[in-house]
Amino acid sequence: MKVTLTTVAKEARVSPSTVSRILNGTAAVDPEKRKRVQEAIERLGFRPDYAARSLAGGRTSTIGVVTQFIDSPFYGEVLRGIENALRAQHHVPLFVSGHWEVSEERECINLLMDRRVDGIISLNSCLSDAQLLEVADRVPLVVTGRRLKGPRVVSLDYDNVGGAVTAVEHLIELGHQHIAFISGPTSHADARERLGGYMAALGSRAHRNPHLIMEADFTEEGGYKATIELLASKVKFSAILAANDQMAYGARLALHEAGLRVPEDVSLVGFDDLYFSRYTTPPLTSVHHSAQDLGSLASKALLKLIAGEPSDHLLLPTSFVQRSSTGAPAGH
Amino acid sequence: MKVTLTTVAKEARVSPSTVSRILNGTAAVDPEKRKRVQEAIERLGFRPDYAARSLAGGRTSTIGVVTQFIDSPFYGEVLRGIENALRAQHHVPLFVSGHWEVSEERECINLLMDRRVDGIISLNSCLSDAQLLEVADRVPLVVTGRRLKGPRVVSLDYDNVGGAVTAVEHLIELGHQHIAFISGPTSHADARERLGGYMAALGSRAHRNPHLIMEADFTEEGGYKATIELLASKVKFSAILAANDQMAYGARLALHEAGLRVPEDVSLVGFDDLYFSRYTTPPLTSVHHSAQDLGSLASKALLKLIAGEPSDHLLLPTSFVQRSSTGAPAGH
DNA sequence: TTGTATGCGTTATCAT
């Protein structure tokens, strides 16, 4: 009833091994037989069984991808890049979500290893470097959001420092003296880098003020609360740089509720340039980079790693997109 | 070197089948042996091989999920619901994206069937009913966004008509006479239903005017363009109901660029109540439903279907969330 | 209740 390699082999009057070889391009075969086999496959509608393939061959053609939330607007774009790049190489991503919890993330990785994925892409993991290196010891690994060196690891990240510097410089050029910063959780390397860029760009200027820095959690809600606190603290500022767009969205709401206009009263800059930032009111000025590229580069690096080619840490550039949420400060 | 069922069996001085039975709860076993086996598993760090399991047992513990874009804010929430519900039942979702293309969607389904998924959830497919029934003929299937009847299919959807009716009634109550509607592509059942609700709520009132209806494609860009056209057409309206939040976001931008205030000049209502709608400026009034619930209900229905229990079409209720994007029309 | 034996559909290692 079921069509297997053997069925095809019989139909084409060759051995199962020959059929397998044709399917995988493992060895050269007589063009005549190849034709017979291909016709048989067509006629019978044969589809190879992945489970059998994995069991015999040890490969699953599946790449595990650990993300934090499957519905995150930022990671969503990354996943899209991964999906595309992988599909082109006949692999499929298996997405799992760690929800920013160390224990959940460990479970995710176990699940992926149980399923014998050929490799893992870990997006901004909250595991320690040591834990990740341990994982890399058992399966090829690509990580984002940090720099990690090891035998079977590739790390890649954006130029977070450079991006933040550009954003601050843009605001300074517009005439802003007091620039608030809503940071991501400083337990994360990329959050620290963006904060570092902000500090570096301000340098030793007089207008560098620790009260202007609020630590939040990269969510809309976090940005919202941070901004409310900022306003309540009465510290003087004419611009806000948020460490990601989602927090900028939250800040936008807090400003709106406080009756402050953007950019007339407060300029607002994000980081990530999510698709949606074109549609905020007003459209958001932001540090741009391609999340999709990150995903596709991560995929390609992993595939190389699996193939045995070594790779180095990759640093992706950022650019700057000025929209309507920034302008000169009042009275300038 | 590698720890298999047999390794564990030897260590625990029982047969491989006994270990298998314990792992799967297939049959009752001596508590004494069960203990020995569990200790052996622990000690050896045994993890069953999914490929072998699938090959021998015919099940993969994997559910195929066909979505359109992995980074869609709406489907993202659905995927999250699916992920949660499935994980609780020790299944994992395999997400693939059809990109609103019939051919891609067919490829996705083929890919899933090649991998012998235990069942498929198809989110707002663009395949025909007949094509979907054909799929259901080969694998348990759950579809959303339409009503579909068949032996191994379950369909579920929101009460699109009811939701749209509520939204229009809300606007009428506020005093709006001329309500524009930005529709989704009418090739989709759910888009037609929302449009139908809008029409039904307006009934035979004089203020029903075909020029107030614009067809778009459920994207921000589509909503934006539709609104620009609407404004250019000079047709009179004081409120816009968009068939989904994403188009409402686009409409918001177009209104902003035209110098129109929301809600003072134009009231705006969305549909879906995406997470982000709380953060728009002003926060968006919208027809609410739980995308996560849709996902988890779809998952549960599928698992039941796989287990052989029949299910019926499910209609999920909507509610209404009034925020700040709606108000009385000018001069009211 | 438990063990033995077979089969699942491939790939890979041998020969030839």
Place this chain on the structure above:
DNA sequence: ATGATAACGCATACAA
């Protein structure tokens, strides 16, 4: 270049 044949790790029918 091609064909036997042996794994791959597990589930299950059957026997005990």
